Amino acid sequence: MGKTKPTMRNIAKAAQVSPTTVWMVIHNKPGIAPETAQRIWATIANLGYKVKPTANGGHGESVGLLIEQNSVPVISDVFYGEIIRGFQTEAERLGYHVVLSMFDRTTGNADVLNRGLAQKVSGFVVANDGDITPEMVIQLESLSIPIVLVENHIDEQRLPCVLGDNFMAGYQVTRHLLNLGHRRIALLHGPTKYSSLVDRLRGCMAALAEASLLIPTEWMPKPVSGHPLKGYVQMKEILEQTEYPTAVIAISDKTAFGAMEAIREFGLKIPDDIAIASIDNTLESAYTRPPLTTVNIPKYEMGVLALQKLHRLIQGEDTIPVKTIVYSELIVRESCGAAIPQSGDEPTHSG
Amino acid sequence: MGKTKPTMRNIAKAAQVSPTTVWMVIHNKPGIAPETAQRIWATIANLGYKVKPTANGGHGESVGLLIEQNSVPVISDVFYGEIIRGFQTEAERLGYHVVLSMFDRTTGNADVLNRGLAQKVSGFVVANDGDITPEMVIQLESLSIPIVLVENHIDEQRLPCVLGDNFMAGYQVTRHLLNLGHRRIALLHGPTKYSSLVDRLRGCMAALAEASLLIPTEWMPKPVSGHPLKGYVQMKEILEQTEYPTAVIAISDKTAFGAMEAIREFGLKIPDDIAIASIDNTLESAYTRPPLTTVNIPKYEMGVLALQKLHRLIQGEDTIPVKTIVYSELIVRESCGAAIPQSGDEPTHSG
DNA sequence: GTACCCTCTTGTTTACTAAACAATTCTCAT
DNA sequence: ATGAGAATTGTTTAGTAAACAAGAGGGTAC
Numbered sequence: 001m002g003k004t005k006p007t008m009r010n011i012a013k014a015a016q017v018s019p020t021t022v023w024m025v026i027h028n029k030p031g032i033a034p035e036t037a038q039r040i041w042a043t044i045a046n047l048g049y050k051v052k053p054t055a056n057g058g059h060g061e062s063v064g065l066l067i068e069q070n071s072v073p074v075i076s077d078v079f080y081g082e083i084i085r086g087f088q089t090e091a092e093r094l095g096y097h098v099v100l101s102m103f104d105r106t107t108g109n110a111d112v113l114n115r116g117l118a119q120k121v122s123g124f125v126v127a128n129d130g131d132i133t134p135e136m137v138i139q140l141e142s143l144s145i146p147i148v149l150v151e152n153h154i155d156e157q158r159l160p161c162v163l164g165d166n167f168m169a170g171y172q173v174t175r176h177l178l179n180l181g182h183r184r185i186a187l188l189h190g191p192t193k194y195s196s197l198v199d200r201l202r203g204c205m206a207a208l209a210e211a212s213l214l215i216p217t218e219w220m221p222k223p224v225s226g227h228p229l230k231g232y233v234q235m236k237e238i239l240e241q242t243e244y245p246t247a248v249i250a251i252s253d254k255t256a257f258g259a260m261e262a263i264r265e266f267g268l269k270i271p272d273d274i275a276i277a278s279i280d281n282t283l284e285s286a287y288t289r290p291p292l293t294t295v296n297i298p299k300y301e302m303g304v305l306a307l308q309k310l311h312r313l314i315q316g317e318d319t320i321p322v323k324t325i326v327y328s329e330l331i332v333r334e335s336c337g338a339a340i341p342q343s344g345d346e347p348t349h350s351g
Numbered sequence: 352m353g354k355t356k357p358t359m360r361n362i363a364k365a366a367q368v369s370p371t372t373v374w375m376v377i378h379n380k381p382g383i384a385p386e387t388a389q390r391i392w393a394t395i396a397n398l399g400y401k402v403k404p405t406a407n408g409g410h411g412e413s414v415g416l417l418i419e420q421n422s423v424p425v426i427s428d429v430f431y432g433e434i435i436r437g438f439q440t441e442a443e444r445l446g447y448h449v450v451l452s453m454f455d456r457t458t459g460n461a462d463v464l465n466r467g468l469a470q471k472v473s474g475f476v477v478a479n480d481g482d483i484t485p486e487m488v489i490q491l492e493s494l495s496i497p498i499v500l501v502e503n504h505i506d507e508q509r510l511p512c513v514l515g516d517n518f519m520a521g522y523q524v525t526r527h528l529l530n531l532g533h534r535r536i537a538l539l540h541g542p543t544k545y546s547s548l549v550d551r552l553r554g555c556m557a558a559l560a561e562a563s564l565l566i567p568t569e570w571m572p573k574p575v576s577g578h579p580l581k582g583y584v585q586m587k588e589i590l591e592q593t594e595y596p597t598a599v600i601a602i603s604d605k606t607a608f609g610a611m612e613a614i615r616e617f618g619l620k621i622p623d624d625i626a627i628a629s630i631d632n633t634l635e636s637a638y639t640r641p642p643l644t645t646v647n648i649p650k651y652e653m654g655v656l657a658l659q660k661l662h663r664l665i666q667g668e669d670t671i672p673v674k675t676i677v678y679s680e681l682i683v684r685e686s687c688g689a690a691i692p693q694s695g696d697e698p699t700h701s702g
Numbered sequence: 703g704t705a706c707c708c709t710c711t712t713g714t715t716t717a718c719t720a721a722a723c724a725a726t727t728c729t730c731a732t
Numbered sequence: 733a734t735g736a737g738a739a740t741t742g743t744t745t746a747g748t749a750a751a752c753a754a755g756a757g758g759g760t761a762c
Contacts, residue, residue, distance in 0.1 A: 205557045206560070
């Protein structure tokens with residue numbers, strides 16, 4: 001440790017490689033033997049070289065993960081948790097740091113932008129939708145760094161996004177119920193600000209329309225916000241009417257959980273009196289009583305794909321914005337039974 | 352030209368570069384100065400070196416483009432022509448040869464496979480859908496070379512595919528007509544074997560269902576095959592009834608052309624008596640009388656994306672199969688007018 | 703003190719290579 | 733004719749030399 005100033009060229013000399021090789025090691029580019037990399041890292045530590053913190057917080061680049069403030073426990077959330085896990089895993093593989101960033105709906109996105117985070121990050125993924133208005137997206141875009149939406153799309157903006165096949169998911173559950181013979185079907189939908197839930201709803205409606213069915217408005221109650229169990233109030237509303245349906249579609253697993261609670265309280269049996277099916281295939285859905293028939297949305301894969309997409313955008317590839325959609329899959333469990341209820345025009349029971 | 356045997360090492364010596372460089376030039380890998388490449392190609396020609404024909408027909412790799420036999424003039428076809436143009440352009444950029452291959456529906460795909468084409472090609476794109484049955488796809492997959500579907504998807508098989516946003520396209524036209532006040536809407540759909548047309552149809556139905564509308568079956572005539580003008584017979588069928596709609600949605604531009612012909616023959620004015628809109632935005636659609644309101648499907652971009660996707664699959668990337676969907680856009684022209692027609696029994700607004 | 707130009711360093715990129723590797727093909731004693 | 737070893741092919745990995753861009757420094761003029 002003489003008077004050698006810590007610079008790339010000096011490290012190169014000390015480690016007996018070329019400056020290029022040192023650079024490649026620091027930026028972990030491919031094509032370096034592990035042992036060489038090891039030696040160079042050692043030399044770097046030895047000479048006390050500080051990797052210059054330009055546009056990133058350490059070595060490698062960083063990507064931002066923008067999530068809603070109100071979903072703070074989002075990492076433990078069953079749906080987004082899986083997505084984030086996939087995202088993080090893939091980030092590690094490609095040598096990115098993931099910088100988590102909250103999003104406060106009351107202040108808009110000014111918060112995020114002002115913190116100067118945008119300067120430190122090569123690209124953003126916006127996970128969880130709803131409160132990302134087109135105006136905010138325009139603001140974010142004005143930073144001219146790549147953005148990828150996850151489980152959200154704003155068609156007017158033509159942004160690259162990664163989605164579950166929500167339309168098909170809705171179509172698939174609905175088809176399933178129709179195939180079982182159900183005709184009197186209720187639908188518990190969600191707030192229209194979530195584009196993914198809207199897509200699911202449209203899938204349901206398309207399937208029903210193909211069977212020349214329309215859901216009566218009284219069987220499509222508006223979602224209520226505030227209640228902890230999302231589908232509970234909606235389901236109650238349906239059950240209070242004179243006639244109730246033979247099957248219910250819940251727009252998400254969580255909604256289904258609330259609805260099941262309401263059905264049980266009302267003294268009806270699932271699936272004998274009312275069949276229920278939903279979309280998400282969260283872990284819990286396999287452990288309800290009865291286990292919930294639902295549609296799998298490959299959450300982990302979506303996280304992986306979101307990072308891959310962002311990576312390519314950062315590399316300047318993928319100049320055509322597209323929706324990247326992962327395949328969904330119907331998971332038949334017990335909440336819809338198997339037999340065809342002979343409901344026809346007359347309800348099997350009345351209120 | 353002494354006794355130098357034409358081998359990579361000899362070429363390298365003659366051109367005063369390393370064998371590696373020669374290899375890179377032949378396989379057109381990036382990172383070679385154009386002048387150097389030029390010099391090496393000259394030397395190759397000079398010494399009469401034959402690039403060994405392993406797994407490809409010349410230098411660089413090849414990709415197959417599989418299209419239906421009956422659409423032989425597909426290259427000049429307005430829809431697929433654009434896709435193929437994008438595909439070919441991108442192929443050239445990435446150094447692939449495109450091998451065109453017909454697909455005879457009568458013999459199944461045995462033809463393609465037996466010709467040994469599969470051995471010469473690193474991957475396939477299946478353009479144009481309809482007659483690709485799941486069984487054939489399984490056969491193709493058994494070759495274990497990458498496949499990308501264009502404007503077709505088979506959800507059970509989870510294949511990578513590139514699609515227009517057909518669902519949204521259908522949704523958008525329908526919304527447009529609904530926004531103009533139309534409630535009495537007919538729909539000219541296509542054969543269900545074309546998944547893209549099915550998606551468009553579902554988009555239409557979803558939009559209508561959101562407005563609590565169902566299309567009466569007599570306004571959704573079955574498509575007839577055989578007639579040169581696709582929508583002509585279907586439209587006639589509708590016009591022969593006692594009541595006719597105020598608007599017609601055609602599932603494709605071609606269908607719309609036929610329908611317009613039928614409407615004119617019947618002595619009705621477009622858009623005053625009947626509005627018409629469709630999906631495709633083929634070149635001709637701008638030059639009909641009146642110009643056709645339609646939804647643009649970015650065809651060229653789809654071709655580019657299909658090749659990029661195939662390229663990545665060949666590289667062993669993109670292990671998660673996804674639907675890649677390009678954004679569609681409503682193109683408002685004159686075939687729907689602008690005013691709200693006061694025809695039919697429905698007022699402009701319902702309370 | 704500060705504005706300006708020139709040089710020199712620092713990180714970065716491009717274009718290329720040495721050497722090892724794998725798969726044939728060739729050679730030659732048996 | 734045959735099978736072991738040697739040689740020759742194309743291919744891949746792990747690098748490097750040299751050019752380049754953008755600051756940083758440093759001297760000089762005002």
